[in-house]
Amino acid sequence: MNRLPLEEKVLSENDRIAASLRERFRHHDVFCVNLISSPGSGKTTLLERTLEALPRDARVAVLTGDIQTENDAARLKRFGFPVKQITTGGTCHLDARMIERHLADWKLEDLDILFIENVGNLVCPSSYDLGEAAKVVVLSVTEGEDKPLKYPSIFFKSALLVLSKIDLLPYVPFDAKAAEENARRIHPGMEILWVSCQTRIGLAGWLTWLQRKRNAYLELKAATVA
Amino acid sequence: MHEMGIANSILEAVQKEAMRYPGNRATKVGIRVGELAAIDQDALRFCFEVLARDTALDGLQLEIELCPRRHRCHDCDCTFIVREYDFRCPKCQKVTPQCVSGDELELAFVEVEEEDEPTAVGRKSSQ
Ligand SMILES: Nc1nc2c(ncn2[C@@H]2O[C@H](COP(=O)(O)OP(=O)(O)O)[C@@H](O)[C@H]2O)c(=O)[nH]1
Ligand SMILES: [Mg+2]
Ligand SMILES: [Zn+2]
Numbered sequence: 389m390n391r392l393p394l395e396e397k398v399l400s401e402n403d404r405i406a407a408s409l410r411e412r413f414r415h416h417d418v419f420c421v422n423l424i425s426s427p428g429s430g431k432t433t434l435l436e437r438t439l440e441a442l443p444r445d446a447r448v449a450v451l452t453g454d455i456q457t458e459n460d461a462a463r464l465k466r467f468g469f470p471v472k473q474i475t476t477g478g479t480c481h482l483d484a485r486m487i488e489r490h491l492a493d494w495k496l497e498d499l500d501i502l503f504i505e506n507v508g509n510l511v512c513p514s515s516y517d518l519g520e521a522a523k524v525v526v527l528s529v530t531e532g533e534d535k536p537l538k539y540p541s542i543f544f545k546s547a548l549l550v551l552s553k554i555d556l557l558p559y560v561p562f563d564a565k566a567a568e569e570n571a572r573r574i575h576p577g578m579e580i581l582w583v584s585c586q587t588r589i590g591l592a593g594w595l596t597w598l599q600r601k602r603n604a605y606l607e608l609k610a611a612t613v614a
Numbered sequence: 615m616h617e618m619g620i621a622n623s624i625l626e627a628v629q630k631e632a633m634r635y636p637g638n639r640a641t642k643v644g645i646r647v648g649e650l651a652a653i654d655q656d657a658l659r660f661c662f663e664v665l666a667r668d669t670a671l672d673g674l675q676l677e678i679e680l681c682p683r684r685h686r687c688h689d690c691d692c693t694f695i696v697r698e699y700d701f702r703c704p705k706c707q708k709v710t711p712q713c714v715s716g717d718e719l720e721l722a723f724v725e726v727e728e729e730d731e732p733t734a735v736g737r738k739s740s741q
Contacts, residue, residue: 389639390638391723394721397626398719399719515719516652539652540649541651541717
């Protein structure tokens with residue numbers, strides 16, 4: 389018997405493509421956000437409110453993933469920005485190759501922000517790097533404040549938690565403070581925004597967050613190039 | 615359930631590695647899985663077995679090393695295992711948010727055996 393050491397990531401092929409995407413995003417100053425949540429937490433609605441709020445000449449685009457249907461793309465296309473649906477046909481997450489393939493006919497130099505809406509799932513998308521600058525996890529107040537403890541990986545890896553549907557707080561026994569504490573037990577110092585797409589409370593904070601993070605992303609690049 | 619894809623990637627890596635040693639067959643693969651890696655061990659083992667069945671890697675053993683979450687304290691220059699979300703440095707008690715490991719999903723080793731050794735069945739009966 390002969391034991392041979394292997395020093396390699398299990399998903400090295402995905403990581404390799406993700407790294408090349410990240411390099412392309414960086415080269416073209418595209419700030420890429422990977423939105424992750426359970427099905428129905430409000431990712432598409434948040435993107436609808438986001439696109440609606442942006443000026444018509446904003447340089448943004450959306451890739452939206454689902455197992456089946458073009459429904460989300462149809463919802464998002466109404467705002468006039470480039471939108472493409474990725475149907476995975478059963479796969480419970482997006483991977484870097486799908487992103488690469490669906491970006492093939494878009495010019496990255498025309499974009500400032502690329503939103504990726506992942507397939508609804510709090511577990512699997514966490515393992516697949518898509519080359520994004522930031523993962524954002526969305527948790528709605530109807531899902532239970534213990535979710536960060538049950539699905540630690542995605543809360544650990546996300547830069548921001550969007551606590552969504554806060555207009556429903558009066559109707560559900562959801563302890564938002566406990567949800568925040570749980571998220572920060574997994575991810576000390578995690579940024580958290582409270583948002584309702586119904587009343588639009590918190591949307592300005594989300595738009596500011598995007599702007600601030602994109603600026604920091606560009607400054608970091610300038611600093612490393614200089 | 616992404617464990618099927620993960621199991622498939624592991625088997626592909628083993629196949630590739632085994633090809634570099636003609637006349638040998640892989641008997642075991644070791645991987646490292648962090649507690650923050652979002653991998654269900656049972657699901658992974660199940661997928662692994664199903665995918666390997668009736669292939670050249672049938673019967674390949676999977677060894678999983680679980681890796682705990684580790685933080686690093688810059689003041690004391692020490693690394694420690696985090697238990698129960700307690701992020702305080704064991705030396706200076708300062709809360710240290712810097713996580714240095716715990717989300718790994720890595721291949722660790724492959725064990726190969728020369729082919730002309732008795733087959734799995736033959737080996738069992740000769741023992
Ligand atoms: N009350 C309320 N409902 C919301 C809010 N955001 C989304 N929803 C509803 O939640 C459902 C799922 O939203 P969707 O954006 O499709 O979730 P996705 O699966 O994460 O993309 C839809 O019926 C939305 O209208 C919100 O802020 N408040
Ligand atoms: Mg959606
Ligand atoms: Zn210390």
